[in-house]
Amino acid sequence: MYHSEPPLRLKAGDLEAIEECPASAGPGSKLPRAALDRWLAVRYALEEALSNGGDVDAAVGSNAGWLDPVQRELVTGLVASGVILLGTSDAEVLFDPDDNVVVVDHPELNVELASYLQIDVTDPHDPGKLERFKIKTGKQGTSDAEAAILLSGSDTGVGFADLMLRDGTIEPIELTDAEREKELERLHDLAGRERNLKDRRPGWQCYRCDRVARCGQYPAPDGYKVGTRQRTIRVSKSDVVRLDACHRRIAWKVLHVIPSDAGDEVGPAAAVGLLFHEAIANILVAEDREAAFAAELDRVSRDDRDVLETLFERHKQIEADHVPVQYKLTEYPVGATFILPGLDADRDGNVSDGAAVAVTAIARTDAVGRELDDTPAVIEHRTGKTSDRIDERETALYAVSVARLLGAEAVAVHQHSLGGDGDPECIRILYDEDALTEAEQLLASVLEPIATWHPLDATDPAYTVGEWCTGCPYQERCERFRS
Ligand code: SF4
Ligand code: SF4
Structure with a gap:
């Protein structure tokens, strides 16, 4: 032709x-x-x-x-x-x-x-x-x-x-x-397929995609549009939480893209968590939950089956006792982009300050849905010890992200604690307008240092040694470059 x-x-x-x-x-x-x-x-x-x-x-x-x-x-x-x-x-x-x-x-x-x-x-x-x-x-x-x-x-x-x-x-x-x-x-x-820039399909690919601050899935406040030349840094929910320990660890991962000392392995506790999260993601949105549960049990080993059955029973107990949620989507990524003052570098390596840096924080929810009065809800399942609860920055990120995405004035975050020996527990936090404003301020203050990290120099920001170093994937390299 x-x-x-x-x-x-x-x-x-x-x-x-x-x-x-x-x-x-x-x-x-x-x-x-x-x-x-x-x-x-x-x-x-x-x-x-x-x-x-x-x-x-x-x-x-x-x-x-x-x-x-x-x-x-x-x-x-x-x-x-x-x-x-x-x-x-x-x-x-x-x-x-x-x-x-x-x-x-x-x-x-x-x-x-x-x-x-x-x-x-x-x-x-x-x-x-x-x-x-x-x-x-x-x-x-x-x-x-x-x-x-x-x-x-x-x-x-x-x-x-x-x-x-x-x-x-x-x-x-x-x-x-x-x-x-x-x-x-x-x-x-x-x-040969048609391009449709409005057809967003968020998932793990968002952690690789360079439209993360521009496609609308992780909105900036007040309709702000991030420009094509605007410095952007993407962080995950875990990165946000770890910022109170050591900035270098996060900067090496998200900014300087330094390879870890060893390959990533999933420990046993995390493996149980992953198994349950994957199973419950399929079950919650199934038309016939019992059939979906049976199908999930068929996929796992006998030992894992006992764990899944226990966790699923505890989940049902929570659903029976607490504010009901109609689940819409599971394992759905939400997030928000914050525009923060910081540094930028041009193609020749010249670094300047006074830039408006877009910092996009992504959180993968276990489920999103609506409460009976239509309030948007985010559900987080915890399979560790009951004391292992998500913290204020995590719930703030869920709430702000969903509020911005849907234009909602209130968002409920449900924390389902399923592990441990005590009764399963649901903690519901309602973010109304005032709480959302406070959550926005909290996140902006937590993320602000990221925008000031040197765009090119991996010896910036400073490292902070502490108990958290035990789980850091950069221990060996970090020790070689401490001064
Ligand atoms: S960041 Fe946006 S455009 Fe990129 S993969 Fe995710 S949803 Fe799609
Ligand atoms: S080993 Fe410790 S000090 Fe070094 S980057 Fe990791 S957390 Fe920071």
């Missing part, structure tokens, strides 16, 4: 994001780009290190000298890993080859699917053999969708691989023909 305009170039990740939430297709705001900046530093330093005889420190110094010691250590480790992977043979290594993008046309639409490569390696003893690499600095390798583009848009005989610098491995990018065709069909189908 003939088109007069050049084709729209789409990446697999963009299409998959639109599949999860069509509203994510629009322009976002300026979220932290530390991981991308480090990736760029690694890419250029690796090229230099491969041509300067493997002097990694010199290469990092000239390409990433502006980085603070914490991030420079990360970059140095990744570049050293790349030198070991690529620098020990006599192969020819070419960065950013002219044809560094593989494209696949859409059969009808004026779009092309694209995937980018950074390095070509040719074997001087076998010049016809070409290996093409993607540089990966995180845990994730190339997705099947991207692999389908690469393998469909290239000559046979060309090999593709991920240069996994964090693990120090080279992982081939491979798919069977059937897998490749299936993925390509899926991508073509996604490319």
